[in-house]
Amino acid sequence: MEKIAIIDLGSNSIRFVALQIADNGAYSFMYQEKEAIRLGHGLSETQMLSEKGMERAMTCLKVYKHMMDVGHIEHCIAVATAAVRNASNGDDFLKRINKETGITMNVITGEREAYLGYLGVINTINVRDFVLFDLGGASVELTLVRNGEIKKSVSVPIGAVTLTEKFNTSGDPDPDALEACQKYVGNQLEEVSFITDAGLPLIGIGGTARNFAKMDQRITGYDLSKIHNYILSYDNFENLFIEITTRTAVNRKKIPGLSSDRSDLIIAGALVIDTLFSLTRSQELIVSGCGLREGLFFEYYAAYANMEKPRFDDILEQSISNFLKALPNTNYQHIQQVERVAAMLFDQLQPLHGYGPKERRLLVTAARLHDVGKIINYYDHARHSAFIIGHAPIYGLTQMEQIDASFIAGFHHGISRKIMRSYRYAHMPSEEEWTMIRRLSTLLALAEASDLTYEQLVDNIEVAHAENVIVLILTVTPGATYNAADYEMKQLLSQFKKEFGASLLLVWK
Incomplete structure (x- = not known):
C-alpha cells in the first residue's frame, strides 16, 4: 500500500488531497480539503504576501501535516503557484513553511x-x-x-x-x-x-x-x-x-x-x-x-507503475479497471464472460438494432460494471449498480452517457419499473435514448443469463435471420450442461420481442 498527499497552494485557495495506491495498482482518494485563504490578497499593490494570508495558509498547513502524521503518509508533493511565484517574500514564506511544518513546498512555473x-x-x-x-x-x-x-x-x-x-x-x-x-x-x-x-x-x-x-x-x-x-x-x-x-x-x-x-x-x-x-x-x-492536483498524481502514478508517459491511452478502460480493482471480491471471470457475450450479441444483431460504436461502448461499460451493486446488497443489486455507475469516477464518457450506461446495467435482470421509480434521473434520457437503453439492457440481460452458473460455458454466438424470427445459435464448451442458462435466457424472450419486434429462438450446440 502506497499513500501520497498533494498540496496545492494557490492565490485564492489551498487544497489538500490524500490518495492511496493498493498493492494491485488501484488508486483511490482517502481525503480532500479546500480552504479559501486569499493568500494573494493585496499582492497587486504591495508585491508581497500579506501577513494575514500567510497566517491562514500556515493554519491549514499545520492541520494537513497532522493529518499526514496520523494517516502515516510519508510522501507529500506540495506546490505553490502564482501568488508565491510573484511575491517578493515568496521564498521566505516557503522557508517558514518548511521550518514550522516540515513540508517542503516548491514553486512551479506557469x-x-x-x-x-x-x-x-x-x-x-x-x-x-x-x-x-x-x-x-x-x-x-x-x-x-x-x-x-x-x-x-x-x-x-x-x-x-x-x-x-x-x-x-x-x-x-x-x-x-x-x-x-x-x-x-x-x-x-x-x-x-x-x-x-x-x-x-x-x-x-x-x-x-x-x-x-x-x-x-x-x-x-x-x-x-x-x-x-x-x-x-x-x-x-x-x-x-x-x-x-x-x-x-x-x-x-x-x-x-x-x-x-x-x-x-x-x-x-x-x-x-x-x-x-x-x-x-x-x-x-x-x-x-x-x-x-490530479496532474501531479498522474505524473507520480506513471513513475510508480513504470508507465512510459503519464497518460492513459484509453481513459474509459483505465478508469473502469481501476474502479473494479478497488472493490473487494470482484468476479473477473464472470465479468469478462458477460462483457464478451454482450459484445457478440451486439455485433451479431447489429443489422437489427442499427447502433454503432458509441452504443457498443455503453453496453460494454454496463457489462463490466453490472454487478458492482453487490457491494451494497446482493438483493436488488442491479438497482444499486445503476446508482453506483451513475456516480462512480468513470472517465471517457459524457455525463449523459454515464447515466445511460447506469440504466443499461440497472436492467440486467430485466426491465424494471421499480428501478425507474426509485432512480431520480429517470427523466434525463430522451425517448430515443430510452429505446436504446431498453434494447441494450435486453442484450446485457441475455448475456448475464447465459452465465447464470458462472461456468463461462458459451464459446461463440451466431445469428440466423428468418422472417420476424432471430435464431441465436450458441456454441458451448464440450460437455457443458446448458439447461440452467437456457431456462434463464428463455425468461427474456417476451422482452426481446417487445424491444426488437422479432421473436428469438435459442439453439444450443
Missing part, C-alpha cells in the same frame, strides 16, 4: 502549471482538440491541445483576485470599471495568438469555471450534482454573465449556485471567461473538476 492541468484533463475527459484555461487567483494558464497533444501553452499574469483588486470589481462596480477591466483583460489575452479564432471547445479549470457550472445546473434544474465534464453552452454563459455583472453585490449573492466565498471574485473571473469565448469563437465550455 508553464509547468499549464502542463499539470493538461494532464488532469486529458486523463479524465475524452476530448482531443480544445483550448484549456486554468483560471486562478493571480494568473491564467492557456494551452492549445490538438489530437491530444500540447501544441502551445503560456501563463498570463491575470487572475480573479488580482483583477478584482486592480479594478475594484468586488462590490457594485460602475460600468466604467467593468469596461476598463474587460479592455485590460482583452489586451492581455489578445497577445496569445494561438487561441484566436481557434473554434475549439473551451475546457475550464478553477473555481470560476466550476461556479458557472453550478449556477447553470441550478437555473436549468439539472439533477445530476456533478461538475466534472459538465458542458455549459455559450448562450447559457452569456445569460449568467449578464446576471452577474448587472446585479448589486447583495443580489449577486442570491444567485443559486454561486458560492458565498467567491461572490466578490466572480465578476473579474467572468470577464476573463467572456473574453476567452469571444477570442476563441468557442460555442461551449466544458468544466473540469480535475486539474493540477
Whole structure:
C-alpha cells in the first residue's frame, strides 16, 4: 500500500488531497480539503504576501501535516503557484513553511502549471482538440491541445483576485470599471495568438469555471450534482454573465449556485471567461473538476507503475479497471464472460438494432460494471449498480452517457419499473435514448443469463435471420450442461420481442 498527499497552494485557495495506491495498482482518494485563504490578497499593490494570508495558509498547513502524521503518509508533493511565484517574500514564506511544518513546498512555473492541468484533463475527459484555461487567483494558464497533444501553452499574469483588486470589481462596480477591466483583460489575452479564432471547445479549470457550472445546473434544474465534464453552452454563459455583472453585490449573492466565498471574485473571473469565448469563437465550455492536483498524481502514478508517459491511452478502460480493482471480491471471470457475450450479441444483431460504436461502448461499460451493486446488497443489486455507475469516477464518457450506461446495467435482470421509480434521473434520457437503453439492457440481460452458473460455458454466438424470427445459435464448451442458462435466457424472450419486434429462438450446440 502506497499513500501520497498533494498540496496545492494557490492565490485564492489551498487544497489538500490524500490518495492511496493498493498493492494491485488501484488508486483511490482517502481525503480532500479546500480552504479559501486569499493568500494573494493585496499582492497587486504591495508585491508581497500579506501577513494575514500567510497566517491562514500556515493554519491549514499545520492541520494537513497532522493529518499526514496520523494517516502515516510519508510522501507529500506540495506546490505553490502564482501568488508565491510573484511575491517578493515568496521564498521566505516557503522557508517558514518548511521550518514550522516540515513540508517542503516548491514553486512551479506557469508553464509547468499549464502542463499539470493538461494532464488532469486529458486523463479524465475524452476530448482531443480544445483550448484549456486554468483560471486562478493571480494568473491564467492557456494551452492549445490538438489530437491530444500540447501544441502551445503560456501563463498570463491575470487572475480573479488580482483583477478584482486592480479594478475594484468586488462590490457594485460602475460600468466604467467593468469596461476598463474587460479592455485590460482583452489586451492581455489578445497577445496569445494561438487561441484566436481557434473554434475549439473551451475546457475550464478553477473555481470560476466550476461556479458557472453550478449556477447553470441550478437555473436549468439539472439533477445530476456533478461538475466534472459538465458542458455549459455559450448562450447559457452569456445569460449568467449578464446576471452577474448587472446585479448589486447583495443580489449577486442570491444567485443559486454561486458560492458565498467567491461572490466578490466572480465578476473579474467572468470577464476573463467572456473574453476567452469571444477570442476563441468557442460555442461551449466544458468544466473540469480535475486539474493540477490530479496532474501531479498522474505524473507520480506513471513513475510508480513504470508507465512510459503519464497518460492513459484509453481513459474509459483505465478508469473502469481501476474502479473494479478497488472493490473487494470482484468476479473477473464472470465479468469478462458477460462483457464478451454482450459484445457478440451486439455485433451479431447489429443489422437489427442499427447502433454503432458509441452504443457498443455503453453496453460494454454496463457489462463490466453490472454487478458492482453487490457491494451494497446482493438483493436488488442491479438497482444499486445503476446508482453506483451513475456516480462512480468513470472517465471517457459524457455525463449523459454515464447515466445511460447506469440504466443499461440497472436492467440486467430485466426491465424494471421499480428501478425507474426509485432512480431520480429517470427523466434525463430522451425517448430515443430510452429505446436504446431498453434494447441494450435486453442484450446485457441475455448475456448475464447465459452465465447464470458462472461456468463461462458459451464459446461463440451466431445469428440466423428468418422472417420476424432471430435464431441465436450458441456454441458451448464440450460437455457443458446448458439447461440452467437456457431456462434463464428463455425468461427474456417476451422482452426481446417487445424491444426488437422479432421473436428469438435459442439453439444450443
